[in-house]
Amino acid sequence: xxxxxxxxxxxxxxxxxxxxxxxxxxxxxxxxxxxxxxxxxxxxxxxxxxxxxxxxx
Amino acid sequence: xxxxxxxxxxxxxxxxxxxxxxxxxxxxxxxxxxxxxxxxxxxxxxxxxxxxxxxxxxxxxxxxxxxxxxxxxxxxxxxxxxxxxxxxxxxxxxxxxxxxxxxxxxxxxxxxxxxxxxxxxxxxxxxxxxxxxxxxxxxxxxxxxxxxxxxxxxxxxxxxxxxxxxxxxxxxxxxxxxxxxxxxxxxxxxxxxxxxxxxxxxxxxxxxxxxxxxxxxxxxxxxxxxxxxxxxxxxxxxxxxxxxxxxxxxxxxxxxxxxxxxxxxxxxxxxxxxxxxxxxxxxxxxxxxxxxxxxxxxxxxxxxxxxxxxxxxxxxxxxxxxxxxxxxxxxxxxxxxxxxxxxxxxxxxxxxxxxxxxxxxxxxxxxxxxxxxxxxxxxxxxxxxxxxxxxxxxxxxxxxxxxxxxxxxxxxxxxxxxxxxxxxxxxxxxxxxxxxxxxxxxxxxxxxxxxxxxxxxxxxxxxxxxxxxxxxxxxxxxxxxxxxxxxxxxxxxxxxxxxxxxxxxx
Numbered sequence: 001x002x003x004x005x006x007x008x009x010x011x012x013x014x015x016x017x018x019x020x021x022x023x024x025x026x027x028x029x030x031x032x033x034x035x036x037x038x039x040x041x042x043x044x045x046x047x048x049x050x051x052x053x054x055x056x057x
Numbered sequence: 058x059x060x061x062x063x064x065x066x067x068x069x070x071x072x073x074x075x076x077x078x079x080x081x082x083x084x085x086x087x088x089x090x091x092x093x094x095x096x097x098x099x100x101x102x103x104x105x106x107x108x109x110x111x112x113x114x115x116x117x118x119x120x121x122x123x124x125x126x127x128x129x130x131x132x133x134x135x136x137x138x139x140x141x142x143x144x145x146x147x148x149x150x151x152x153x154x155x156x157x158x159x160x161x162x163x164x165x166x167x168x169x170x171x172x173x174x175x176x177x178x179x180x181x182x183x184x185x186x187x188x189x190x191x192x193x194x195x196x197x198x199x200x201x202x203x204x205x206x207x208x209x210x211x212x213x214x215x216x217x218x219x220x221x222x223x224x225x226x227x228x229x230x231x232x233x234x235x236x237x238x239x240x241x242x243x244x245x246x247x248x249x250x251x252x253x254x255x256x257x258x259x260x261x262x263x264x265x266x267x268x269x270x271x272x273x274x275x276x277x278x279x280x281x282x283x284x285x286x287x288x289x290x291x292x293x294x295x296x297x298x299x300x301x302x303x304x305x306x307x308x309x310x311x312x313x314x315x316x317x318x319x320x321x322x323x324x325x326x327x328x329x330x331x332x333x334x335x336x337x338x339x340x341x342x343x344x345x346x347x348x349x350x351x352x353x354x355x356x357x358x359x360x361x362x363x364x365x366x367x368x369x370x371x372x373x374x375x376x377x378x379x380x381x382x383x384x385x386x387x388x389x390x391x392x393x394x395x396x397x398x399x400x401x402x403x404x405x406x407x408x409x410x411x412x413x414x415x416x417x418x419x420x421x422x423x424x425x426x427x428x429x430x431x432x433x434x435x436x437x438x439x440x441x442x443x444x445x446x447x448x449x450x451x452x453x454x455x456x457x458x459x460x461x462x463x464x465x466x467x468x469x470x471x472x473x474x475x476x477x478x479x480x481x482x483x484x485x486x487x488x489x490x491x492x493x494x495x496x497x498x499x500x501x502x503x504x505x506x507x508x509x510x511x512x513x514x515x516x517x518x519x520x521x522x523x524x525x526x527x528x529x530x531x532x533x534x535x536x537x538x539x540x541x542x543x544x545x546x547x548x549x550x551x552x553x554x555x556x557x558x559x560x561x562x563x
Contacts, residue, residue: 005222005223005224005301005304006224006235006236006277006301006302006305007174007175007198007235007236008236009174009236010174010175010235010236010238011170011172011173011174011175012170012173012174012175012176012177013163013166013167013170013173013175013176013177013192013197014176014177014179015176015177015178015179015180015188016071016177016178016179016180016202016203017071017072017073017179017202018071018073018074019073019478020177020179020202020240020241020478023239023243023477023478024177024238024240026477027238027239029238030170030173031170032158032159032160032166032169032170032173033157033159034159034160034161034162034163034166035159035160035161036069036161036180036188037069037120038069038095038097038119038120038181038184039184039187041067041118041120043118047184047187048187051187051190051191054187054190054191054194055190055194
């Protein structure tokens with residue numbers, strides 16, 4: 001567990017504002033920008049079911 | 058005519074892109090307002106609050122883009138909506154030509170970057186929990202910039218993070234540093250020996266900028282979100298972060314920055330700090346410093362940096378009313394002609410903790426019942442449909458211009474926060490607004506003194522010296538710490554304080 005705390009070299013998955021990914025890249029940090037959009041087309045009930053599925057995975 | 062709305066179905070865009078485009082449209086077409094929002098429940102409420110809700114817009118879902126324009130005639134409205142679509146298409150084209158792979162799921166993102174160790178989330182608050190939990194299950198630390206995350210979600214995310222030995226920085230955390238890299242709104246500072254735990258974004262920026270000026274750097278600065286020290290969250294991530302910094306060999310001294318914690322949480326946090334065998338400083342802006350023990354208590358953000366540097370050098374640190382009496386004296390002399398005595402201070406801040414600190418300094422001087430007003434323009438009430446004032450200077454500019462017409466206002470007190478993520482040259486629009494306010498004031502036969510706390514480092518992309526020079530050219534006096542700026546403002550409206558504080562510093 002200890003090795004997980006306070007990482008020395010960041011490698012980032014950016015979910016949301018792209019400007020944050022740009023700033024990190026400028027710092028030489030490897031970044032993958034996700035193409036995020038509200039899950040299940042914004043259908044809250046369906047999204048909750050999908051999240052539950054991931055939980056069990 | 059009033060409002061015209063068009064919905065672009067299944068057209069998700071992030072809020073910064075949308076705000077940039079609405080600003081571009083406002084600059085090109087003479088409309089009263091352009092609102093671009095995804096149709097989430099929170100945004101529907103926001104549009105209603107701003108008087109921009111329409112029957113057509115109600116039908117939009119979270120994945121649909123609502124374009125609402127307020128214009129004087131039909132032709133202008135149509136032109137504005139046309140411009141919105143053009144700019145959106147341009148934005149999509151430039152993204153496509155960048156040919157960058159953008160995975161749709163966390164698992165495909167992890168295939169593209171298999172040893173990723175952190176997920177940065179800046180998506181609408183109600184969606185944060187599911188994404189955060191999925192990231193934690195994949196052993197990713199979290200940096201959560203999003204606000205409007207329910208507190209129950211925050212508690213659940215932090216408990217899950219602790220169970221897995223991971224950091225959950227946020228929600229509503231503006232700044233953090235891990236391994237020398239800044240996340241969010243971050244000043245450029247060197248890697249160094251000081252570790253920070255911060256339940257505040259601009260508070261952390263002020264501390265690391267001061268450390269930089271003192272020649273010290275940051276090992277890690279763990280932002281925990283403004284609610285971590287509430288009774289409900291119980292300091293969960295603060296305590297974890299303190300343990301992590303205590304165990305970190307690169308960290309030689311530790312600073313905790315926050316607004317006043319819940320008393321029961323403060324007891325726990327202070328006990329934990331006291332048990333760390335390294336120098337520790339605690340700065341709970343607005344809380345009454347406790348009696349000195351092993352942990353050094355300070356009153357202001359600048360003192361937090363000063364005190365940890367002294368403690369790491371094995372030196373005693375003494376509190377003083379001003380950090381740079383020479384510069385304060387220079388400001389007082391340059392602004393003496395404005396005739397501020399007996400008039401009011403108006404503080405217009407982009408940084409929440411900085412505004413809070415100024416309020417605390419003024420209460421300490423004038424008591425709770427004083428006539429001065431200190432506003433945090435990052436508060437929700439000022440940001441409806443607009444980006445944060447650290448990115449978009451319009452709201453503050455308009456308020457500064459109005460202040461020029463108010464004869465009761467003698468001192469305008471502002472912050473200028475530099476660093477990554479902030480406006481490319483925030484001094485320019487600030488100087489412009491101040492010039493206009495001054496013209497109005499002078500037309501009314503008076504003057505207004507303007508003071509700015511410039512929070513930044515020599516490494517910041519905007520250029521610390523050139524930004525300060527732009528302000529000075531506009532007759533704005535600059536100070537490197539917010540507490541000095543607040544005290545300077547107090548001395549201008551209440552000159553007897555000058556004798557007291559300046560003598561104490563002599």
